[in-house]
Amino acid sequence: MSTTTTRGVAQPAPAQASKPRPRRGLRASSTFNFWLFTGPFLIGLIIFVFVPIGWSVWLSFFEARFTVTPSEFVGFENYRQVLTDEDFLNSLVTFTVFAAFIVPATWAMSLGLALLVNRLRFMRAFFRSVFFLPTAVSYVAASLIWKMSLFNGVRFGLANTVIGWFGVDNIAWLASPDPPWYWLVIVTVRLWLQSGFFMILFLAALQNIPRELYEAASIDGAKPGWQTFRHITLPQLRATSTAVILLLLIAAYQAFDEFYNLLTKATWGQPPLVELYKMALGENQNYGAGSAGAVVLTVLICVVTLLQGKIMGFGRGEESK
Amino acid sequence: MTITAPDIDKAAKPVKVKRGGVIGNTGLYIATGIAALLFLIPFYLIVRNALMTDPEITGEEWKWFPTAIQWGNITEPFNDVTVDFARSLWNSVVVAVLHTAGILLICSMAGYGLARIPYRHANKVFYAVLVTLMVPTAVTFVPSFVLVSSLGWVDSYRGLIIPGLFSGFTCFLFRQYFLGFPKELEEAARVDGLGYWGAYWRVVVPNSLNFFAAIATITFINGWNAFLWPLVIGQDPSAWTVQVALSSYMTNQTVNYHLIFMATAISILPLIFVFLFLQRWLVQGIAQTGIKG
Numbered sequence: 001m002s003t004t005t006t007r008g009v010a011q012p013a014p015a016q017a018s019k020p021r022p023r024r025g026l027r028a029s030s031t032f033n034f035w036l037f038t039g040p041f042l043i044g045l046i047i048f049v050f051v052p053i054g055w056s057v058w059l060s061f062f063e064a065r066f067t068v069t070p071s072e073f074v075g076f077e078n079y080r081q082v083l084t085d086e087d088f089l090n091s092l093v094t095f096t097v098f099a100a101f102i103v104p105a106t107w108a109m110s111l112g113l114a115l116l117v118n119r120l121r122f123m124r125a126f127f128r129s130v131f132f133l134p135t136a137v138s139y140v141a142a143s144l145i146w147k148m149s150l151f152n153g154v155r156f157g158l159a160n161t162v163i164g165w166f167g168v169d170n171i172a173w174l175a176s177p178d179p180p181w182y183w184l185v186i187v188t189v190r191l192w193l194q195s196g197f198f199m200i201l202f203l204a205a206l207q208n209i210p211r212e213l214y215e216a217a218s219i220d221g222a223k224p225g226w227q228t229f230r231h232i233t234l235p236q237l238r239a240t241s242t243a244v245i246l247l248l249l250i251a252a253y254q255a256f257d258e259f260y261n262l263l264t265k266a267t268w269g270q271p272p273l274v275e276l277y278k279m280a281l282g283e284n285q286n287y288g289a290g291s292a293g294a295v296v297l298t299v300l301i302c303v304v305t306l307l308q309g310k311i312m313g314f315g316r317g318e319e320s321k
Numbered sequence: 322m323t324i325t326a327p328d329i330d331k332a333a334k335p336v337k338v339k340r341g342g343v344i345g346n347t348g349l350y351i352a353t354g355i356a357a358l359l360f361l362i363p364f365y366l367i368v369r370n371a372l373m374t375d376p377e378i379t380g381e382e383w384k385w386f387p388t389a390i391q392w393g394n395i396t397e398p399f400n401d402v403t404v405d406f407a408r409s410l411w412n413s414v415v416v417a418v419l420h421t422a423g424i425l426l427i428c429s430m431a432g433y434g435l436a437r438i439p440y441r442h443a444n445k446v447f448y449a450v451l452v453t454l455m456v457p458t459a460v461t462f463v464p465s466f467v468l469v470s471s472l473g474w475v476d477s478y479r480g481l482i483i484p485g486l487f488s489g490f491t492c493f494l495f496r497q498y499f500l501g502f503p504k505e506l507e508e509a510a511r512v513d514g515l516g517y518w519g520a521y522w523r524v525v526v527p528n529s530l531n532f533f534a535a536i537a538t539i540t541f542i543n544g545w546n547a548f549l550w551p552l553v554i555g556q557d558p559s560a561w562t563v564q565v566a567l568s569s570y571m572t573n574q575t576v577n578y579h580l581i582f583m584a585t586a587i588s589i590l591p592l593i594f595v596f597l598f599l600q601r602w603l604v605q606g607i608a609q610t611g612i613k614g
Contacts (some may be wrong), residue, residue: 053470119349131360132600135542144581149574156383201608281466294464298457
């Protein structure tokens with residue numbers, strides 16, 4: 001545990017006046033060193049992050065199909081096109097519904113797993129590893145298992161085999177939007193893949209809760225179980241919960257892999273990134289509209305993130321500790 | 322968002338509460354056990370399907386075990402003519418390794434510079450990095466593709482690797498870490514006559530290997546599992562990574578179940594190894610950073 005050792009090594013009295021003696025040329029040398037260290041990163045950041053963003057904004061005002069050299073200035077036409085495109089608007093609805101399902105579900109599941117694992121007295125490392133293991137699996141591989149073996153529309157999929165034991169007919173899980181069984185498939189893939197990761201965060205937070213709090217509560221007559229959970233554990237996890245929810249929301253916004261792979265031929269349940277992919281790299285290769293869509297999406301994400309930060313008081317929980 | 326990392330393995334014993342005894346404990350283990358089984362089923366299905374024949378997989382009767390384990394299936398993805406699986410595996414190895422090495426080098430240096438080297442405009446630079454955290458990288462794939470294709474980097478390792486190296490997030494994590502690094506160690510190095518550069522490589526980095534290992538593990542997993550960008554860049558099958566190859570199996574006309582699942586198993590195996598060997602750092606790193614790339 002080097003982080004703890006390195007931290008442990010040096011906790012002497014706050015080093016007063018330990019600033020290096022002012023020397024001639026020191027300022028110049030630290031300026032040089034600053035750029036030596038951060039320069040490569042910043043150059044890359046400008047070229048591969050800032051330039052694409054700027055380019056995107058610029059392209060979004062032009063007609064640009066099949067080519068990245070824009071031909072004609074069209075003003076807000078691309079935006080109008082994107083914002084009246086039914087598929088794109090539907091994708092925003094899809095995202096909202098998806099987030100409304102997956103964020104609370106993953107929050108509850110990862111917290112539940114953390115509570116379970118945290119109570120174990122032996123084999124704790126084993127169970128933690130089991131729940132954490134799916135983190136190693138890609139969305140593509142997981143989609144493959146879900147689509148071809150778990151939720152296959154015919155009998156040999158595990159889900160249909162199991163419901164068959166109870167005399168229920170096969171369900172075509174992914175093949176139709178009504179009833180929306182595909183939703184179950186989409187949500188369970190992500191639950192399986194990401195719960196273990198967030199469980200680790202909750203485990204870490206659970207172990208940071210001072211035991212005295214529980215002792216005090218038990219002296220005050222709080223019944224262990226729901227009462228302690230409600231009045232001690234949950235409030236103590238506030239900062240972590242906020243961070244987890246924010247991360248889950250951002251991750252949900254970026255959903256692409258499992259939708260692309262599970263609903264390849266479907267026209268329903270497409271999230272924004274899949275629509276953008278189709279728009280810019282599909283048959284029409286409409287970079288102008290694709291860029292406008294990217295701008296709209298970026299603005300939306302920023303607004304949602306900021307709002308959520310405001311509502312949940314992101315960061316406040318930690319500072320007030 | 323930094324969360325101090327307790328050592329989860331040696332964590333304090335669960336709080337003793339007046340409760341349960343043998344029955345409560347058994348219930349706890351039964352619940353955990355059932356959850357664990359559910360989590361393991363998908364892994365089991367990969368292995369089962371990979372080692373079965375197609376008629377057995379798609380047969381009338383569900384079989385938990387193959388009647389005869391088909392070890393011969395192991396070579397099948399490599400003999401498949403429609404997808405060059407070996408090539409895609411190799412591409413993934415190259416991309417994930419260089420991606421990880423590059424990110425560690427570039428982002429750690431930048432994080433150190435931002436955390437430790439006094440410079441008048443350091444704050445402005447830091448804000449510029451923070452701004453990029455607000456813009457999700459997945460959204461910029463359209464303009465990034467436009468840029469990379471105009472550089473002529475489509476279907477190349479450069480295109481697959483370089484744009485992903487400048488992660489504002491990893492830089493931010495390194496900065497936070499270096500802010501907590503004991504100054505005294507570096508000052509000792511400075512007294513001994515080392516400049517920033519020397520102190521960084523000879524004192525700071527060697528004393529931060531655990532943190533580097535944690536970030537490396539997370540970065541490697543993300544690099545190996547990345548899909549959207551490799552899909553965009555890999556227009557030609559020769560530039561496919563293993564994830565793109567797997568995805569292409571799903572849209573193929575003919576479905577060859579045992580081959581697909583064997584390929585999936587092979588694609589997951591390296592990560593399971595990384596996972597089992599480096600889990601300590603991985604857990605620690607996640608608990609510390611709270612973030613997946």
